[in-house]
Amino acid sequence: MSRPEIEVRGLHKSFGDNEVLRGIDLEIGQGEVVCVIGPSGSGKSTLLRCVNLLEEPTKGQIFVGGTELTDPDVDIDAVRRRIGMVFQQFNLFPHLTVTENLTLPQRRVLRRDKAKAAQVAAENLERVGLSEKADAYPASLSGGQQQRVAIARSLSMGPEVMLFDEPTSALDPELVGDVLAVMRMLADEGMTMMVVTHEMTFAREVADRVVFMDAGAIVEDGTPAQVIGAPTHERTRHFLSRLLDPAMAQVEEETSDQVGKAD
Amino acid sequence: MTTDTDVQLQPRKKGLTRSQKRRLSRGAQYVVFVAAVIAFAVSADWGRLKNQFAQGSIARQMFPDIITMALKNTVLYTVSGFVVGLALGMVIALMRLSSVGPYRWLAGIYIEIFRGLPALLIFIFIGVAVPLAFPGTEIVGGTYGKVALALGLVAAAYMAETIRAGIQAVPKGQMEAARSLGFSPGRAMVSIIIPQAFRIILPPLTNELVLLFKDSSLVLFLGVTLEERELSKYGRDLASTTANSTPILVAGLCYLLITIPLGFVVRRMEAKAQEAVK
Numbered sequence: 001m002s003r004p005e006i007e008v009r010g011l012h013k014s015f016g017d018n019e020v021l022r023g024i025d026l027e028i029g030q031g032e033v034v035c036v037i038g039p040s041g042s043g044k045s046t047l048l049r050c051v052n053l054l055e056e057p058t059k060g061q062i063f064v065g066g067t068e069l070t071d072p073d074v075d076i077d078a079v080r081r082r083i084g085m086v087f088q089q090f091n092l093f094p095h096l097t098v099t100e101n102l103t104l105p106q107r108r109v110l111r112r113d114k115a116k117a118a119q120v121a122a123e124n125l126e127r128v129g130l131s132e133k134a135d136a137y138p139a140s141l142s143g144g145q146q147q148r149v150a151i152a153r154s155l156s157m158g159p160e161v162m163l164f165d166e167p168t169s170a171l172d173p174e175l176v177g178d179v180l181a182v183m184r185m186l187a188d189e190g191m192t193m194m195v196v197t198h199e200m201t202f203a204r205e206v207a208d209r210v211v212f213m214d215a216g217a218i219v220e221d222g223t224p225a226q227v228i229g230a231p232t233h234e235r236t237r238h239f240l241s242r243l244l245d246p247a248m249a250q251v252e253e254e255t256s257d258q259v260g261k262a263d
Numbered sequence: 264m265t266t267d268t269d270v271q272l273q274p275r276k277k278g279l280t281r282s283q284k285r286r287l288s289r290g291a292q293y294v295v296f297v298a299a300v301i302a303f304a305v306s307a308d309w310g311r312l313k314n315q316f317a318q319g320s321i322a323r324q325m326f327p328d329i330i331t332m333a334l335k336n337t338v339l340y341t342v343s344g345f346v347v348g349l350a351l352g353m354v355i356a357l358m359r360l361s362s363v364g365p366y367r368w369l370a371g372i373y374i375e376i377f378r379g380l381p382a383l384l385i386f387i388f389i390g391v392a393v394p395l396a397f398p399g400t401e402i403v404g405g406t407y408g409k410v411a412l413a414l415g416l417v418a419a420a421y422m423a424e425t426i427r428a429g430i431q432a433v434p435k436g437q438m439e440a441a442r443s444l445g446f447s448p449g450r451a452m453v454s455i456i457i458p459q460a461f462r463i464i465l466p467p468l469t470n471e472l473v474l475l476f477k478d479s480s481l482v483l484f485l486g487v488t489l490e491e492r493e494l495s496k497y498g499r500d501l502a503s504t505t506a507n508s509t510p511i512l513v514a515g516l517c518y519l520l521i522t523i524p525l526g527f528v529v530r531r532m533e534a535k536a537q538e539a540v541k
Contacts, residue, residue: 054439081445091440095458105444108454150440157444 003066005030005161005192006051011060013046020046022216024060028209031190035203035224038213039239044196047213048165051194052083065160081109084154084162088169090146092138098125098149099134102156110157117156124152128182144175148182155186162186164195180206200244204228212236314507321509325501332490333497334517340479340493343407344414345472351415352422357452359427370423377420382413382478389413390485406491410482418475425467429460466532473522473529494518 004027102121128148358370441451480495498514
């Protein structure tokens with residue numbers, strides 16, 4: 001394999017006394033789709049946010065496309081242009097129309113001219129199937145549509161890597177499919193993707209690799225068939241059984257370092 | 264806990280019911296109100312009041328000057344003060360949110376001082392103290408410049424706090440989304456955060472404009488030429504030359520001509536913002 005597109009080495013992250021990530025090593029190759037799963041509070045969202053430095057690592061190194069993000073002298077704004085990020089809460093700019101959401105970053109950050117930006121925006125809206133919403137404001141769109149616009153906005157910057165932070169967790173169940181379809185399309189096109197998700201079907205069918213995290217560490221890392229189909233660790237089995245069949249879960253004692261903490 | 268609910272569920276045995284009490288209380292309030300109106304109408308010397316406050320001939324003599332000069336100047340002073348205050352307030356708000364300690368402290372000190380002092384004192388300071396302390400200094404724009412500066416200095420302190428609150432009210436995810444797209448912190452602030460903050464603070468800023476309209480009357484203490492007089496000064500001057508209060512009343516009405524519609528606009532905007540939240 002050529003050099004990894006994303007490389008995380010010895011990553012630690014603490015919020016005050018709370019150690020959220022306890023030494024993460026992870027490599028993601030070009031065109032690979034990696035799903036990160038795990039209970040809430042396991043640190044998976046923090047890991048993802050460290051990859052584009054929305055969270056400053058306490059210790060360790062992060063490389064994206066060969067550039068070290070954790071180098072204090074790196075032009076972080078320039079690196080971030082190559083890393084698309086999709087949030088759980090969409091975070092569209094509510095004061096701008098759909099098209100303006102896509103064109104403003106291109107014009108302000110990439111200095112593209114008006115015509116070029118509009119053309120790229122139109123192409124990407126078409127990719128996510130929302131051309132007819134070009135002039136709408138985000139508030140008038142459904143959650144699923146907003147998330148697809150958010151993906152199109154990231155794509156308009158021409159990223160080499162896409163990060164997804166629980167992209168379907170804020171959606172009504174019937175809207176999840178549209179967003180996953182767009183993500184599957186991106187995966188098929190060969191985009192390098194790191195996806196924090198609870199969508200096991202997506203992980204099983206689309207991901208090249210699944211990483212299970214618990215209590216700030218990677219517990220299991222392998223193909224979907226290995227991690228989801230035949231997990232070797234008790235903690236993975238426990239998590240999957242609760243996720244795949246929540247109605248069968250037993251009442252249990254809370255253990256403070258894994259359950260009930262927000263990411 | 265169970266005994267509490269038991270007690271509440273017991274029907275009242277004696278005394279007035281709740282609706283009877285309510286009717287009685289409302290009736291008493293109406294009686295007091297009507298009595299006060301009658302007492303005022305009977306005791307007031309209507310002829311004298313009319314003579315003092317509503318003399319048609321004096322009121323007519325004020326036009327068109329009160330509009331073309333006094334009201335125009337009031338608007339000019341207020342708007343220029345507002346513009347200075349907004350620009351300065353924005354700078355101070357950003358300083359207050361800065362990661363550089365001294366900027367934060369400086370902005371905090373400015374806000375505390377100029378919010379704590381009476382606006383009148385600032386006017387005297389600009390109009391009298393500065394020329395005395397620094398002879399030869401000329402504030403650009405003469406009286407208009409001085410007023411814009413004095414009003415702006417006061418307004419900036421209030422507006423800085425409003426703008427800061429507006430910026431902080433924009434969800435954190437907006438900055439994160441902008442930074443992820445490669446915006447620098449400054450550019451994200453200008454392109455993404457501040458436009459949204461202004462929608463949030465438009466009602467309180469308009470309120471500030473109403474307050475400035477009234478504060479513009481403090482120009483009185485700067486010593487202005489005849490042509491630079493605004494509503495209050497003009498009204499007062501005419502009131503003393505005619506020995507009649509009608510000019511004061513007319514000047515007052517001119518303020519309301521501006522502030523009442525502005526207040527209406529603010530309430531409309533607040534109602535709309537409330538709706539948008541839902």
